Amino acid sequence: MEDRDTIICRCEDLTREDVRKLIEAGYTTVEEIKRISRCGMGPCQGRTCHQLLVREIALLTGKDPAEIPPHKARPPIKGIKLGTLLAGGEKHD
Amino acid sequence: MTKMSADVVIVGGGIIGCATAYYLAKQGVTDVVVVERDFLASGSTGRCGAGVRQQWGLKMNILLAKESIKAFETLNEELDTGLDIEFKQQGYLMLAYTEKMVEQYKKNVALQQSLDVPARLISPAEAREIVPYLNTDGLLAATFCPTDGHINPFTTTNSYAIAARRLGVRIMTGTEVTGIEVKDGRVVAVETSAGKIHTNAVLNASGGYSREVAAMAGVDLPTYPERHQILVTEPVAPIQGPMVISLHHGFYCQQTPHGSFIMGFGDPNELKEHVVSSTWHFMEEMAAKVLPVLPPLAQLRVVRQWAGLYNMSPDAQPILGEAPACRGFYNAVGFSGHGFMLGPVTGMLMAELISGKEPHIDISPLSLERFEKGELLREPSVV
Numbered sequence: 133m134e135d136r137d138t139i140i141c142r143c144e145d146l147t148r149e150d151v152r153k154l155i156e157a158g159y160t161t162v163e164e165i166k167r168i169s170r171c172g173m174g175p176c177q178g179r180t181c182h183q184l185l186v187r188e189i190a191l192l193t194g195k196d197p198a199e200i201p202p203h204k205a206r207p208p209i210k211g212i213k214l215g216t217l218l219a220g221g222e223k224h225d
Numbered sequence: 226m227t228k229m230s231a232d233v234v235i236v237g238g239g240i241i242g243c244a245t246a247y248y249l250a251k252q253g254v255t256d257v258v259v260v261e262r263d264f265l266a267s268g269s270t271g272r273c274g275a276g277v278r279q280q281w282g283l284k285m286n287i288l289l290a291k292e293s294i295k296a297f298e299t300l301n302e303e304l305d306t307g308l309d310i311e312f313k314q315q316g317y318l319m320l321a322y323t324e325k326m327v328e329q330y331k332k333n334v335a336l337q338q339s340l341d342v343p344a345r346l347i348s349p350a351e352a353r354e355i356v357p358y359l360n361t362d363g364l365l366a367a368t369f370c371p372t373d374g375h376i377n378p379f380t381t382t383n384s385y386a387i388a389a390r391r392l393g394v395r396i397m398t399g400t401e402v403t404g405i406e407v408k409d410g411r412v413v414a415v416e417t418s419a420g421k422i423h424t425n426a427v428l429n430a431s432g433g434y435s436r437e438v439a440a441m442a443g444v445d446l447p448t449y450p451e452r453h454q455i456l457v458t459e460p461v462a463p464i465q466g467p468m469v470i471s472l473h474h475g476f477y478c479q480q481t482p483h484g485s486f487i488m489g490f491g492d493p494n495e496l497k498e499h500v501v502s503s504t505w506h507f508m509e510e511m512a513a514k515v516l517p518v519l520p521p522l523a524q525l526r527v528v529r530q531w532a533g534l535y536n537m538s539p540d541a542q543p544i545l546g547e548a549p550a551c552r553g554f555y556n557a558v559g560f561s562g563h564g565f566m567l568g569p570v571t572g573m574l575m576a577e578l579i580s581g582k583e584p585h586i587d588i589s590p591l592s593l594e595r596f597e598k599g600e601l602l603r604e605p606s607v608v
């Protein structure tokens with residue numbers, strides 16, 4: 133399969149070609165690529181793409197995947213509706 | 226280690242540092258080094274709401290923001306990096322819920338119009354035409370300026386950096402400034418984790434760390450960090466044009482061109498320390514503030530929350546200029562939560578100042594000396 137047909141991040145529709153271009157342009161950390169391309173910023177919170185992204189960085193930079201710092205996981209763990217938060221929030225008022 | 230030197234060393238690779246580096250190089254000062262501890266836009270810039278507005282109550286802020294927005298309008302063409310700053314120029318809608326606020330907004334709009342900013346006072350019904358699902362209960366009036374908007378802070382900062390590099394600027398990421406050497410009241414060198422850089426001009430563009438960096442040069446700044454939290458939802462089809470902002474509730478809420486909604490509010494009890502963790506309480510209170518005003522957003526799922534630092538100054542206005550106590554030490558700090566939008570104009574002004582030119586807008590009221598003289602500025606319209 134071509135790099136441009138291989139999806140790395142499904143939520144943000146990012147292909148292997150997109151990611152490789154960014155790594156070649158000098159964005160060689162997970163945090164930088166996430167911010168510039170939204171890779172891993174979708175509803176799945178990077179659960180599917182994160183490992184794939186680390187692998188691409190390792191392949192192109194020649195680094196050991198274990199040495200590539202993982203992305204910072206941010207809350208909430210699972211998407212939560214604002215309306216649900218409101219129901220919970222009323223207790224405090 | 227080879228001996229390093231530069232005409233100008235910039236501490237911090239956020240919007241302020243990268244924009245100033247670019248405008249310096251554009252003016253011909255290309256021997257510039259930007260030193261960034263982490264990666265570009267890793268500080269407040271990459272954590273901010275990235276709203277840009279000209280609807281201020283202070284003439285200085287209106288002039289600065291207007292100039293910045295003019296620059297943002299053509300920045301993609303000017304920097305020509307292939308990155309898109311994603312300027313969504315669909316206005317800011319500012320809601321007024323008290324008579325006092327209406328009076329203030331009337332004054333603000335008159336001042337804005339006198340400076341050629343196309344803001345106007347509108348009725349609740351007109352506000353609903355702009356945001357059809359706005360609940361107008363209790364709303365007395367609003368102001369709207371169609372040329373305000375929202376921008377992608379990552380691509381903007383990186384665009385400035387790429388354009389600056391193309392002109393010869395060196396950018397050292399993953400490098401920390403650890404000391405500043407001063408001799409006879411003048412900067413002579415910057416110490417970094419990658420060695421010493423000899424220089425006679427340093428720009429402090431370190432955002433939330435401005436006080437610590439200034440202290441390295443023996444300069445005492447009255448700035449302090451304050452945590453601000455923010456969240457983002459899943460993306461949906463475009464339904465909201467402008468940033469909606471209610472100073473009464475203290476919140477702002479915008480739909481990005483990508484479809485997600487970002488929102489935050491000012492919490493007077495927030496931590497005034499270097500912490501960027503986020504709290505569950507913030508999400509609940511955010512929902513409680515925004516949903517009565519924008520009810521359909523209840524259906525949106527929050528996918529992420531985070532926090533960043535405002536770099537506060539005593540009058541919530543930036544501090545721009547050379548420090549009187551140390552020649553060659555320049556500050557562009559204390560943006561107090563509105564520094565992203567001031568990035569381009571600050572970059573231009575600091576570049577003029579550092580290269581010995583007269584700044585094209587008189588920024589002497591923003592000097593550090595104002596605190597000593599008691600000449601504080603008062604901006605009535607901050608979140």
Ligand SMILES: Cc1cc2nc3c(=O)[nH]c(=O)nc-3n(C[C@H](O)[C@H](O)[C@H](O)COP(=O)(O)OP(=O)(O)OC[C@H]3O[C@@H](n4cnc5c(N)ncnc54)[C@H](O)[C@@H]3O)c2cc1C
Binds near residue numbers: 240272533562565
């Ligand atoms: C939640 C939130 C929402 C906001 N919303 C808006 C908004 O809607 N509109 C707006 O205009 N502004 C907004 N702001 C404010 C805006 O983010 C800041 O004013 C602006 O980004 C400041 O840019 P800066 O370049 O000065 O600072 P930063 O982006 O913080 O850059 C400073 C850099 O200096 C580096 N640094 C610090 N110390 C050292 C050292 N010793 N050595 C090397 N590097 C160092 C840091 O790593 C950092 O990258 C918001 C801020 C927050 C937190």
